[in-house]
Amino acid sequence: METPLHTALAAELRGRIRSGRLAVGDPMPSESELCREFGSSRGPVRQALATLRDEGLIGGGQGRRAVVLDSVASQPFETFLSFSRWAQLIGRAPGQRTQEIAVRRPDPAVAAALHLDADTPAVQLVRLRLLDGVPAMLERTTFVPSIGRALLDVDLDAGSIYAYLIERGADLHAARHTLDAIAADTEDARLLDVPEGAPLLRERRLTASSTGVPLEWSDDRYRSDVATVTITNTRSRAAMVRSG
Amino acid sequence: METPLHTALAAELRGRIRSGRLAVGDPMPSESELCREFGSSRGPVRQALATLRDEGLIGGGQGRRAVVLDSVASQPFETFLSFSRWAQLIGRAPGQRTQEIAVRRPDPAVAAALHLDADTPAVQLVRLRLLDGVPAMLERTTFVPSIGRALLDVDLDAGSIYAYLIERGADLHAARHTLDAIAADTEDARLLDVPEGAPLLRERRLTASSTGVPLEWSDDRYRSDVATVTITNTRSRAAMVRSG
């Protein structure tokens, strides 16, 4: 089986929503209609709908047809992983200057976080990210080899790495972010254009696949006069976005 | 049907993981074992496992048993509202020294956040929070009158304010946290026992009822060598906990 049926169905329905053939607020076709249309049993149809529900594209409840939801609601995860996407969201122009890309043995702590042997080389990337031309964040990322290899042939200043990786089928599914405050060291200060010792918001991030395999470790340092992190949560749900 | 079988199974397995009966790295029982144990068919078992996978508690892949992942994730809502509850969670002894409790007109920005008139008095509380006797966080909280009144008669150094408020029926339902980094001012430095200008992690929090009415505004400043904030998120869910 090349691509599973439920995956194909989800892709088809996702396309109808994104293309606008199914507009926001429209009810989805009923499960039995979809079964007839695709000549499938109910299982794959329900699995596809569950996927879309998980992505936040549709809602609904028992006895009621699923409806197409406002698709920006499904953005939080992406906006937290992708600086470019986030900048678009808050209406600022993203920019980036790659300082360095290298293949080398990572720091032992990073190697441990990524479940790599101490002497396995990994792809390390240092980028300065800009908002409207102003230095906003300094990003030091380490990718596991399987992901990192794809980055060596790309123009890193062209667009979103995250979008590129997803396009190539990378399964970036879960992330753990640890936030604290540190003083800018000499290199931070020079690149971010702040005095040495200025307080920076540090985000250390470990991103993993849906099977729990670590894929990426990053140490991102924000000029806190330019960027903050906001988390909204209720008793049942939580979401976070960066803000300018 | 009272509670669906797959929901009950997910709860049971979640409990085994949280309690440590299934430790991090352990393989889950196979689907057929779970079927036998619970006298269920494979459907509900797979549905429960999918739920846990979605929550980031387990990983795995085809042909391979699911394994318990490293997850300090998704603790209850209270843990990031209540300093005391959080300290308990990470096995540290919480402490507190109330610096000031006052009824006064709040700062215009705070009044606006709480939807109060500029001349409505609110209850303001400044507390230094300790972990194992070490200053960890400085908390400047403003409560709306309806909540704040209850605090004037209480021994604030005795226990958790939140436990007390919840017990009295306060409907603390949703919160928005904004995180950034600032330099310690003179008062911060004195109370937290750090040099003036030291980087602090600042959390500004607005807590609201389930109907969206603002109840509390707080400016909490953490010594980042003592406390950090961790957010775990998957495509569908996110949770935030403090960590030591």
Add this chain to the structure above:
DNA sequence: GCCTATGACTTGTATCTACAAGTTGTTGAC
């Protein structure tokens, strides 16, 4: 007119079966 009851339709849950696809340990040839 207003309300309730009913029935048709929807999604949710659960069972059983069957096979595909991936992993792992073991056996056997070399």
Add this chain to the structure above:
DNA sequence: GTCAACAACTTGTAGATACAAGTCATAGGC
């Protein structure tokens, strides 16, 4: 000893059926 093939597992996918539970429009009673 090493390696390949196999067998015995595992999970992933897909089909069929049945019933429970929720929604909604409509017919009928008041």
